[in-house]
Amino acid sequence: PVLFSGLLPLITLPIFTRILTPDDYGVWGLSQVYASFVIGIANFGLTVGYERNYFEYKEAKEKLSLLYSTLLFVITSFIIFGLITFVLKDQISEWIIGSSEYSDILFLTYCATGIMSLKMYFLIYFKNTKNAKEFTKYTIIESILIVIISLFLVVYKHVGIIGLVWGQLIGSLITIVILSYNFMRLVFPTFNGKLLNQSLKISIPLTPRIFFGLISSQFDKYLIGLLSTVAGVGIYNIGQKVANITFTFM
Numbered sequence: 001p002v003l004f005s006g007l008l009p010l011i012t013l014p015i016f017t018r019i020l021t022p023d024d025y026g027v028w029g030l031s032q033v034y035a036s037f038v039i040g041i042a043n044f045g046l047t048v049g050y051e052r053n054y055f056e057y058k059e060a061k062e063k064l065s066l067l068y069s070t071l072l073f074v075i076t077s078f079i080i081f082g083l084i085t086f087v088l089k090d091q092i093s094e095w096i097i098g099s100s101e102y103s104d105i106l107f108l109t110y111c112a113t114g115i116m117s118l119k120m121y122f123l124i125y126f127k128n129t130k131n132a133k134e135f136t137k138y139t140i141i142e143s144i145l146i147v148i149i150s151l152f153l154v155v156y157k158h159v160g161i162i163g164l165v166w167g168q169l170i171g172s173l174i175t176i177v178i179l180s181y182n183f184m185r186l187v188f189p190t191f192n193g194k195l196l197n198q199s200l201k202i203s204i205p206l207t208p209r210i211f212f213g214l215i216s217s218q219f220d221k222y223l224i225g226l227l228s229t230v231a232g233v234g235i236y237n238i239g240q241k242v243a244n245i246t247f248t249f250m
Contacts, residue, residue, distance in 0.1 A: 025234030049203030145171035
């Protein structure tokens with residue numbers, strides 16, 4: 001799955017860079033800075049708390065109840081932060097990107113990043129149950145959907161950089177819907193506050209570490225946008241994508 005999900009962006013990147021401009025990639029990169037930062041906080045470190053506490057319970061129903069409780073809490077948190085982002089999107093876009101005209105891209109990037117992060121809880125479940133087949137299947141499905149939808153919107157419909165954002169949003173949303181449907185066939189979703197509380201006791205103290213980790217990984221883009229230009233962020237963003245893919249193959 002790592003090879004496949006890394007190879008597709010590498011193949012399609014030259015196609016997108018022939019159509020989209022460095023400014024487009026800069027706007028997208030700065031939107032991702034905000035989205036990654038807020039989504040990281042909204043998760044409250046539960047990716048770690050959920051993965052650790054999974055092994056505290058023996059019954060399959062308890063393990064699934066922990067998954068559902070975690071997802072319901074995180075989704076609620078995403079919605080609250082999403083509403084704040086939607087109300088203040090013009091001001092946030094002006095602050096992060098330098099213009100309020102990109103507020104829609106910023107908000108959609110937040111939504112796409114949030115939905116993509118929800119998939120991680122399902123993948124952790126597959127990893128903990130040693131279900132490599134399902135882990136691989138859904139990782140590849142999401143990668144294919146995102147690439148196909150993005151190519152259609154950007155290359156055929158010529159909608160611009162927002163096509164990449166919509167590609168991520170729709171592709172990840174379809175994957176989450178399929179995952180949720182298949183899991184609900186096993187056990188209907190239930191909320192267990194006690195199980196969630198046990199995970200939060202572990203995850204909340206980790207939030208500052210995640211906070212500063214996101215700053216160290218994303219602040220460079222914001223700094224380039226602040227001291228240079230949005231196009232400069234775009235060129236850096238493209239170079240970083242190539243570097244990350246290369247590192248993955250290595």
